[in-house]
Amino acid sequence: MQNPHILHDFDQAITSLRAEVISMAGKARHNLERAIRALLQRNIELANAVIADDDEVDEHERHIDKLGMEMLVRFHPLASDLRLVVSSMKISMNLERISDHATNIAKRAKKISSSQELHDTTLIEPIYTLADQLLRDAIASYSEQDSALGASLHARDKELDRIYKEASATFASRIEQSEGRSQDYLHLILVLRSLERVGDLAVNVGEDAVFLGTARDMRHESNRSLS
Numbered sequence: 001m002q003n004p005h006i007l008h009d010f011d012q013a014i015t016s017l018r019a020e021v022i023s024m025a026g027k028a029r030h031n032l033e034r035a036i037r038a039l040l041q042r043n044i045e046l047a048n049a050v051i052a053d054d055d056e057v058d059e060h061e062r063h064i065d066k067l068g069m070e071m072l073v074r075f076h077p078l079a080s081d082l083r084l085v086v087s088s089m090k091i092s093m094n095l096e097r098i099s100d101h102a103t104n105i106a107k108r109a110k111k112i113s114s115s116q117e118l119h120d121t122t123l124i125e126p127i128y129t130l131a132d133q134l135l136r137d138a139i140a141s142y143s144e145q146d147s148a149l150g151a152s153l154h155a156r157d158k159e160l161d162r163i164y165k166e167a168s169a170t171f172a173s174r175i176e177q178s179e180g181r182s183q184d185y186l187h188l189i190l191v192l193r194s195l196e197r198v199g200d201l202a203v204n205v206g207e208d209a210v211f212l213g214t215a216r217d218m219r220h221e222s223n224r225s226l227s
Helices: 004-041 044-075 079-113 119-143 147-177 182-214
Strands: none
Touching (some): 004 044, 004 079, 004 119, 079 119, 079 182, 119 147
16 A cells, blocks of 8 residues: 555646646736737737746746756656646647747747738737637647546647648738838737747647546647547
C-alpha cells in the first residue's frame, strides 16, 4: 500500500499543476484580447502592456515544465495521471505560443497606430471573434475535462480558415490599390495570420484535452469528430 503522505503530496501536485495551466490560459487569452483592442482603438499604451506582460506567460510555462518534470520523477504516474502531466505540459507550450502571437499583434498595432487611421482594420474583428471562441472552448475542454468539446474544435476551425483567406485576399487587393498604405495592409495580413495560428493552437489544446480524457490521439486522424 502506498504511503498516504505520498498520495496526499501527489494530489496536491496535481491540483497545483491544473491551476497553473488554467491561470496561464487566462493570461494568454487576456493578452490576445488586449492586443486586438490596442489595434482597433489605436492604443499604444495598451499594446506596450501586452508586450510587457508576455514575460508572465513565459514564467508560467517554465513553472509548469518544472512541476511536470518533478511529478514524473518523484511519483512515476500511470494511466490518466500520466496523461494529465503530459497533456498539461503540452498545453502550456501551445498557450505560450498564443501569447507570442498576441505580442506580435500588439507590436503591429503600435506600427499601424503611428500612421493615419485605417478603417479596414475593423475587418479583423470577426476573425478575432472566432479565434477567441475556439481558444475559450479549448481552455474549457481542459478545465472541465470535456473531451467532446475538445474534439469539436477541429471542424469549427475550418470556418476560421475560410474567413481568414477571404480577409487576407481583401487586404492583398488593398495593397495594390493603396496610396502609401501598403505597409499597414501588410501588417494587417500578418495580424490575420497570427489569429489563424491562434485557432490552430486552440485546436491543439483541444486535442490534448481529448487525449487527457480518453487516451485518444487525434493528431493524425482524418476524421476528428468523436464517434
